[in-house]
Amino acid sequence: MSAPNSAERSSALPPHSPARADSPAPRRSSRPRYTRPGRLARQAVLRISTAIVTAFYGVYRLHPVLWRFTARHYHPSFEHFARWNAWAICQQAYLDVPAYRRYLDEHDFVFDWWNLSSYQPTSKKAYVDRYSEEDRCWNGEITTIGTVVDESSGSSGKPYNWMRSKDELDTVHKNVAGYITLLFGSRRLFCINAFSMGAWATGTNTGQAMSKVAMVKNTGPDIDKIVDTLAHFGPGYTYLISAYPPFLKHLRDRLDSDGFDWDAYELNGFVGGEALTEGLRDYIEKRFVRVYSGYGASDLTIGMAGESDLSVWLRRSLVANPALRAAVLGPDEDRTPMIFQYNPLETYLETTADGELLVTLNSTAIMSPKVRYNIGDEAKIVTFPQMEAHVAGFPRLALAFERAFSSQRMKLPFVLLFGRKDSTISYMGANIYPLDVENGLYLDNPHAAAIESFKLSLLDIGNLEQRPVIHLQLREDASLAPDDRQELRAASASGVLRHLSSVSRDIAQSLDEDPTASDVRIEIHDHGTGVFAQGSSKIKNVYLVDEGDRAGAGAGGADAGAGAGGADAHH
Numbered sequence: 008m009s010a011p012n013s014a015e016r017s018s019a020l021p022p023h024s025p026a027r028a029d030s031p032a033p034r035r036s037s038r039p040r041y042t043r044p045g046r047l048a049r050q051a052v053l054r055i056s057t058a059i060v061t062a063f064y065g066v067y068r069l070h071p072v073l074w075r076f077t078a079r080h081y082h083p084s085f086e087h088f089a090r091w092n093a094w095a096i097c098q099q100a101y102l103d104v105p106a107y108r109r110y111l112d113e114h115d116f117v118f119d120w121w122n123l124s125s126y127q128p129t130s131k132k133a134y135v136d137r138y139s140e141e142d143r144c145w146n147g148e149i150t151t152i153g154t155v156v157d158e159s160s161g162s163s164g165k166p167y168n169w170m171r172s173k174d175e176l177d178t179v180h181k182n183v184a185g186y187i188t189l190l191f192g193s194r195r196l197f198c199i200n201a202f203s204m205g206a207w208a209t210g211t212n213t214g215q216a217m218s219k220v221a222m223v224k225n226t227g228p229d230i231d232k233i234v235d236t237l238a239h240f241g242p243g244y245t246y247l248i249s250a251y252p253p254f255l256k257h258l259r260d261r262l263d264s265d266g267f268d269w270d271a272y273e274l275n276g277f278v279g280g281e282a283l284t285e286g287l288r289d290y291i292e293k294r295f296v297r298v299y300s301g302y303g304a305s306d307l308t309i310g311m312a313g314e315s316d317l318s319v320w321l322r323r324s325l326v327a328n329p330a331l332r333a334a335v336l337g338p339d340e341d342r343t344p345m346i347f348q349y350n351p352l353e354t355y356l357e358t359t360a361d362g363e364l365l366v367t368l369n370s371t372a373i374m375s376p377k378v379r380y381n382i383g384d385e386a387k388i389v390t391f392p393q394m395e396a397h398v399a400g401f402p403r404l405a406l407a408f409e410r411a412f413s414s415q416r417m418k419l420p421f422v423l424l425f426g427r428k429d430s431t432i433s434y435m436g437a438n439i440y441p442l443d444v445e446n447g448l449y450l451d452n453p454h455a456a457a458i459e460s461f462k463l464s465l466l467d468i469g470n471l472e473q474r475p476v477i478h479l480q481l482r483e484d485a486s487l488a489p490d491d492r493q494e495l496r497a498a499s500a501s502g503v504l505r506h507l508s509s510v511s512r513d514i515a516q517s518l519d520e521d522p523t524a525s526d527v528r529i530e531i532h533d534h535g536t537g538v539f540a541q542g543s544s545k546i547k548n549v550y551l552v553d554e555g556d557r558a559g560a561g562a563g564g565a566d567a568g569a570g571a572g573g574a575d576a577h578h
Contacts, residue, residue, distance in 0.1 A: 312349035
């Protein structure tokens with residue numbers, strides 16, 4: 008995957024294009040050291056300037072109208088300022104955050120004006136795990152009043168606790184509220200918040216943010232409550248259901264089975280927490296009016312970036328137009344990323360030499376500063392003018408670009424997100440990603456509504472050969488006859504192979520050269536059986552079969568079927 012251009016490493020202000028964080032560690036300077044009075048004066052100016060900038064940012068959050076105005080009139084030159092502010096936040100953290108000062112000193116930090124890359128990136132393992140909560144806060148102090156503790160889902164290992172102060176949460180809520188009104192307006196907006204209301208505080212924060220611009224009911228992921236709410240309040244509202252992508256599918260399926268009057272209601276979706284595929288979006292939007300996704304992380308904040316009509320159009324165009332795909336992603340990139348727009352004034356993004364995302368939250372309101380934080384997501388940064396230039400090479404696409412842009416008119420840069428590296432299986436020299444599998448499962452599948460979730464594994468069939476296996480868990484209330492199960496297997500295998508061959512040249516070539524490459528196995532499991540027998544204590548879907556799943560696989564309930572190749576599955 009090609010990465011954005013490297014930033015300048017001189018002491019001058021950086022160019023407006025987002026930086027790549029792969030420069031060598033800075034050399035010790037031969038410049039004379041500052042005297043103590045000079046150093047104290049410099050530190051005072053730095054603290055005052057960052058406080059002023061944080062206060063200035065608060066102005067455009069005063070009302071959603073101002074937020075929308077800023078997003079629509081963002082100029083690429085602002086990224087000079089955004090990068091300077093990220094540098095200033097890092098330097099102030101070095102001065103006033105005990106853990107970060109020790110962390111940088113361990114890496115032989117040398118002060119260098121305007122050089123953001125002189126600050127060592129942080130991460131869970133290298134930084135969070137090594138220092139206490141207090142030491143990672145400004146001046147080593149936790150502000151308790153108004154602070155909310157968020158617990159990550161544990162999908163990457165053990166759960167983590169993340170503190171957010173009252174001022175920080177207020178910032179988050181105003182940003183989300185401004186973005187939501189840009190997408191859906193605020194006239195008779197009724198948000199039904201189906202995110203979890205437990206320790207994963209994103210659910211409660213979403214509800215609080217929505218309440219600034221809408222009527223809100225926090226149902227949590229309870230389909231019965233949502234069905235009752237829709238029946239009680241009836242048509243006449245612009246409904247917005249916020250949830251994980253799979254839950255929105257389950258809601259659509261349930262309302263279909265109940266004979267819901269879709270023509271009388273306007274239902275929209277706002278999803279987060281995991282990637283939304285275009286196949287699933289299309290499936291949901293056969294009933295919902297619009298569905299958008301947001302990008303955030305428990306480590307950092309919710310609402311770091313969000314989809315727009317333009318970003319959705321771009322993502323679909325990358326699939327439909329190989330030449331545009333090669334221009335934007337490079338000739339050797341087979342994956343299709345999620346595409347979001349983000350505000351560098353709030354969240355400054357960079358990528359490493361390996362294409363991993365580094366995030367700096369540009370505000371002193373963050374009680375435990377997040378500076379050049381690596382959450383392990385692969386990404387690519389493209390400015391708005393750069394994306395315009397890519398599309399301008401295709402006149403017909405350029406017109407469609409302008410039409411898509413005219414909806415929200417956000418001139419913010421793009422972050423192209425590929426997701427984590429640890430959610431794939433390798434087959435035929437190519438990586439198979441859950442996003443691509445999900446796209447294929449919902450591709451002209453007559454029994455898609457019966458699918459609750461899926462997991463991936465590799466099956467050893469002997470002779471040093473393996474085959475990919477897609478385990479499908481049926482909904483708890485699904486009742487499929489044997490012929491329907493066979494049809495589900497065939498449609499799932501066919502759809503996945505068709506989609507994989509369309510997005511991966513390696514797989515497409517393998518299918519041409521080796522008929523056995525089409526042997527993708529589909530195993531159908533009744534709800535809570537087989538590799539799903541252990542259930543899940545995690546909020547997010549887990550897409551890879553692990554040893555705990557295999558231990559429960561003897562519970563039965565699985566129909567092992569062949570893929571398009573026609574062979575029986577071996578165990």
